[in-house]
Amino acid sequence: MRKLVDQPSHKAEHSPLLRSEKHESAIRQVSGSARYVDDIPAPASLCYASAGVTNVASGTLTSLDLSAVKRSPGVIDVITISDIPGHTDIGPVFGGDPILLDKEVKFHGQPVFAVLAETQEQARVAATKATMTFAEAEAILTTNEALAADAKVRPTHEFGRGDVSNTLQTAPLTASGHLSVGGQEHMYLEGQVSLAIPEEEDRISIFTSSQHPSEVQKLVAEVLDVKLHRVAVDMRRMGGGFGGKESQAAQWACLAAVFALRTRRAVKMRLPRMLDMQATGKRHPFENDYEIAFNETGKMLGAKVTVSGNCGHSPDLSDAIVDRAMFHVDNAYQLGDTHITGHRLKTNIVSHTAFRGFGGPQGLIMAELMMDVVARKIGLDPLSVRKLNLYGEENGTVTPYGMPLEQDILADLIGKLEANSNYWQRREEVKAFNAASPIIKKGLALTPVKFGISFTAKHLNQAGALLHIYTDGSIQVNHGGTEMGQGLHTKIGQIVAHEFGVTLDNIEVTATRTDKVPNTSPTAASSGTDLNGKAAQNACITIKERLAAFFAEQFNVPAEDVIFAAGQVSAGGHHLPFTQLIQNAYMARISLSATGYYRTPKIYYDRETGSGRPFFYFANGAAVSEVSVDTLTGEYTLDKVDILHDVGTSLNPAIDRGQIEGGFIQGMGWLTTEDLRWDDSGRLISNNMATYKIPAIGDTPAHFNVALFDRPNAEDSIYHSKAVGEPPFMLAISVWCAIKDAIASLADYKVDPDLPAPATPEKVLMAINAIQNAGGEQ
Incomplete structure (x- = not known):
């Protein structure tokens, strides 16, 4: 039955696949009717949360007086870390990210307490009225200071091939240098926002602008000290993410959830732009060094590269981010003998996080710098040097990590x-x-x-999907990816429409929900369509196999000959409209719902040997x-x-x-x-x-x-x-x-x-x- 898998190499007639179909929300977005978290109609009980933050970068909290906050007009509730019923550390992979300050100041602008009020303005005004004193300590604010102090959030990692030290000593020509690579603010149009609605008993619904609803579900459950199945997270669309809502959207959802269960009222927490920029991480700044060996023609013989990522105060996703920087210092070039080192440095600034490219750009730029340096040294055009050193049959095709x-x-x-x-x-x-x-x-x-x-x-390279066909032939699909403007839902719709041979308007891709597809990975690493598209396709194939078997039985034709195209199901000269087949299948008690699952093959990486296929x-x-x-x-x-x-x-x-x-x-x-x-x-x-x-x-x-x-x-x-x-x-x-x-x-x-x-x-x-x-x- 796997013959039903169609791998088109050209535009199939009547299929929307491989065509420039418009974004599924384009008209709604242009007209202003596309609904984001802040556009959800307000529940009758809605109130608003805000946070009070530190004004020092390092030290300890010695006193906190919240009496003026509590007396501020409209205030309903105020919480500190001692009021959190469950876990207080919401680090996504490793520990180090307290939901609110726990005595030790991590960075300037760290949330110390949260306040709930009747209006958004009242909450934000009240958050400014706390009296806080700190015993300040010396702060580490730059990558170079962290290097000097050997301050790290995770251990240094190294890999390479050959004896680069000997190559550097014996090469005809060498060069060395340093490059400072700045960070970057995500500047999504829609800021960080979450809405928490209490349900029966300890159950809760969360609407959040997050690239990782399953992580929000997990952290909210841990913070509330409830099982994950009590928490449902819904994410229809984001107004941009770029990595800034992969791990760092969870804190605001967690705080809203705590207030919601304490007060039994719906709670929204939306950060104003300045606080959003102050309290959330950015692209990692890097300080990078290189030593290279090459000959008179510009051919690379060896490279020793050190990338030093400024991770901020906690690990967050920095281990993988610095790894990816290391994996990309070669870019398109065979560098010869190599030794690549990656430092994960700790500073007293906001914890930096994922950003489009996930560390890759901060490493890849080093390859282009090295090509330019070689070109200037030997008097060639940089393009000639780039082409000379490209991976290929002549130079070899194996990367520094094997x-x-x-x-x-x-x-x-x-x-x-x-x-x-x-x-x-x-x-x-x-x-x-x-x-x-x-x-x-x-x-x-x-x-x-x-x-x-x-x-x-490796474990994140998996995805699931849930697909339903209704008796009128319309199709609804849900998957674990999130839509942030990049057109993921549009492509999933095209895939499903193509598989069943129907038009795109027959497909509805619904909001990402943790109670429909569980244990999902973040929409990141450029893998949204790769993973979720395959999962959706596999769900389609499961139902198509059932329908093909049913059609084959009705018309006495081989099931493997059944074709779904142009709104028809056909085989052996027999045809049925797709909608008619669905109605017949329903009456014959054929299941019209299926899950799909996909995991990426072939990938592995051994950190001990520094080699593999990541x-x-x-x-x-x-x-x-x-x-x-x-x-x-x-x-x-x-x-x-x-x-x-x-x-x-x-x-x-x-x-x-x-x-x-x-x-x-x-x-x-x-x-x-x-x-x-x-x-x-x-x-x-x-x-x-x-x-x-x-x-x-x-x-x-x-x-x-x-x-x-x-x-x-x-x-x-x-x-x-x-x-x-x-x-x-x-x-x-x-x-x-x-x-x-x-x-x-x-x-x-x-x-x-x-x-x-x-x-x-x-x-x-x-x-x-x-x-x-x-x-x-x-």
Whole structure:
């Protein structure tokens, strides 16, 4: 019966699969009728929670007077950590994340208590009225301070291949350096928000803007000291997540739940933007070091790379995040002998967390830096050095952690983009422009991406789905993934519609709920469609096998010949409308409901040996960026972008292009304008939209071409597609490299500029001045 599994390589007539179907919520979102957590009609008993936070970064709480808070107008209840009935540590993997302050201050802005009031304004005003005193202690605020103090949230990990120390000693040419890589605020349009509604006895319903409803369910149950089956979590859609709602949405749901059961009233907790930015983690800042060995042609012989992640005060998801940074320092290149080290450093700032790319960008940028350094040292164009060192038959296809590339498409993809973007012609035009332009300098860069797809925590690579067919032929599907604007529900709908041969309007993808599909993984690691699409498909196959057997019995045809297409079910010259078959099956007592399950095959990783196959496959892409830099001010514009990206067989080309464009722009923000700043006390000062700059529409280049690299995934992913959420983010490294290329023109391309990320105009100007003051020499 497995013949029923259809792996289309082209658009099937009448099927919505492989077509640019619109996002399932597009009209509702544009019209304002799409319902988010804060739009749910308010229960009659609704009240509001807020939190009071610390104003120091390190020390201990010596006194806390909440009397003024309790007297504040509208206040219903106030809680501290002593009022939590169950677990007080809500760390997602390892301990270290108290739900409220437990004497020891972890960071500036840490929640100390929570207050419940009749209105949102009353709750927020009351939260400011506490009197708190602290015995302050010296705070560790930077990665370098943590390195000096050997302060870590988790042990250092290392892996590699060959004898890199000997290679560095004997190589014809060597280079070394350091790169500061900044963090990034998620800046989701919808902030952190949860609504808790008490049900009978100790049961509770939670509506939350979370990428991981099952984790919210687990932590709420533990905090309330009840079994998980007493907690139901519902998540219809988020207004953006980007990783910021993977682990750190749970705290606010837990606090709302405690209040809800204490008062028997519905409780909403929605963070104002400034508190949201202050109290939730960001992309990890990194301080990275490298030593490389290469020869006169630019061929890499060895690399020793250390990545040091600033994890904040607790482990959160940092172990896996730093692992992924380590796994990606090679990017698309065979580095030769390698030794990769990853530090997980502890500081007295908010605990950093998942962000699109999950540490991969902070590692991958090192590969591109090393290629640029080699190119400048030997006087070649950086693209020539990149192509020389690509993984492939000549250089080898085994990564520093022992995983082979089973589908080697990098050279072909880069070659196509190189030709289609007229890279070499533009290189000559850029050089000619720079020779004639004393102030404005242009830069050009082509950089590739090789990004591993799978959760590095093996157990998370699983998914479930629940599918019902109703007697009118309409279909409802529920799965464990969450919709945050990326089009996951749309693709799941397309998959189900294709499997049953019906139109997309016959499919309803319902809100993610823990009482429909249990024990789900977060929607992260670009695996939402890979995992949940396969689970939904498997549920379809189960019901199709039942229906095919029933049809075969009715018409005396082989069950394996039954076809579902164009609203009909057919075999052996016999046809029935799909709806008629469903009605007949119901009358014959054929079950029209099924669960589906999927787990990713082949993956494993041995931390003891530092080797394995942590990824099911790699997604690839490449981008050409062209910039103009004002050497008097450090200001720059992104003039042109050409992208060729590998999504395997695209399930929905329009959505995939949208993800590529959005990922690129968000990555550009990380590397150019988004500058996180803390003051000397550990207080976040880039805490609002006036002090933190994300890319605006004016930063988008007028010339912005995106093409899909049309080649099916060699692995058995859903219809041989590839993940598209995170990989395009790193295409924006081409912008950073192009800015460096423009600055390097001041030294006749013989010096690779020292340019930390984000490359704000101030930092660009400092890099320009450093090269000019050095007379073009390092």
